[in-house]
Amino acid sequence: MKKNNGSAEGPDGLVHTARLPLSSTTLNYLATVIRGHLKKIGSRWRALPAGKIAAIVLAVLRCDQRPSDLAGGNGVHRTTITRWVREAVGLLAARAPRLDRALKKIVRTGGGVVLLDGTLIRTRRRTGTANRKNYSGKHKCHGLLVIALTDDRGRLLWVSAARPGRSSEITACRHDHLTAKLRAAGLGAIADLGFIGLDDSDPDAEPAVITGYKAARNRPLTRGQKLSNKALAAVRAPVEHGFAHLKNWRVLGKVRTNPRWATALVRALLVLTNREVAR
Template sequence: MSSLEKIAGRRAELDQLAEALAKQLAEVDAEREELAVAERVLRRLYEQEAEAAAGQDAGLPERVQVGGRSVLKVPHRSEVADASALPGDYQRMLQIVKAAGGPVMVKDVGAEPGIEVSVPGPRLERVLAKIAREGGSVVLLDGSLIPTQRRAGLPIRRRWSAKHKRRGLLGIALTDTRGRLLWTSAARPARGSEITACRHDDLVGRLRAAGLTAIADLGFVGLDDSGPDTDPAVITGYKKPKGKKLPPAKKLVNQLIAAERAVCEHAFAHLKNWRVLTKLRLDVKWATRLVRALMILTQHEIAR
């Protein structure tokens, strides 16, 4: 009887060991899948940077959009020194200015050739489509608090941020892998979270439509609820479980993501250098316009 009890006890121990090993194997498989996804995204990011560096080394002429058309930023040199060396549209513009005999508005010059001269705002769809056209595959996503002063007669509680313990407005921004600001969301009361602000703009859906992936910090965990079989639209790090330690592989992923996101933090730092953003007393609508105008000015300051 004692032998049977020993066998039964040993079998129970083996069953428990098998259950623990099966659970550990499932965790290892899940972690391997997550690492495979992160590896694919980082490979695409490195390939994109290598292609950009190769294009700069090759000295390829840079093209820009003017009036909805692609033209060379610096035209090719020509021995002809008069207006006949210019493209046809430019020659027609010169004729319109000469025929006016005085000051003429830009919209009037572009109306006759049928060229759109209005400057569209940096809308999210246009920004993502431009990145995709240029061969990009990764953008950087982050959010930041814009401090505000108290205004009497307004619902102040909506602007109170429990995370930062102060009043302010929340803004979401996208940058490229070189840290250039591409798009800023509308300023929203800081009571909401960064994930809620992104869902208001349907950021995940628009990233998927453009075929792009965003790299974000731990504040955006849960934004992308796609299944494990699809490429994620938002890549984030791993949070440490309560009372446990992160495995070395997940720590390495967090380090890689933090290294790639450093330029995004620099972009927000450049934007917040403007003193007008230190203590705003504006309505949300005007704060949005101010932030977007400062984004354009920041781009020009950095590009100088």
């Protein structure tokens, strides 16, 4: 009797297909961006066509598929998949709107206020003192802080650079000179209690950032202040929808790459998210 000790999946391994929960519009957009880049740099040959590369990149970003798994199923090397993903992320991040242009667009469309909030993107814990700044005492985990602006419907307009998790939301906004740019555009922002103290301008001037009231130990909130907080919470609820759309990309579940790459990643996902929502 002859023994067969070979692997059950055979020499080429098992390959399965899965549905990508994205629209063809997003796939065609990314494929067009990649084709334009290949034409610009004069690249005559790639292992796979631009449409297939776009599908692989979206699988990594949307479903957090491992590059090694996708490489085995498409007949390319793992480093090739990683290079394609970084290339596509860089191309998309360059198309993300800047803060001043996003505010001018709101003014042109007749908007008067934007919604302001921050979120923490979890990262893998690393050893050494260099990673201590990424630990967030508020969330009790390692991550990167990202500030975002949305319109009154919750559509993402702009995202900031990814900063260490120990940074406060007010500090991140001051790095981007957010209040000054809001005043220059003639807009106001509605934010939660974490942004109290951000707008420290003349008390007689109209506030650029509107927040609720925070109770103190010896100063409870009045009934009017509670009603004001409730009204502001209802107005700023759509900003949570914007973050929910952004975090549908599972690659943000826990960023395992260099945190310096997270800024380009978030801005690239902003472009793709707006494509998905706009359809």
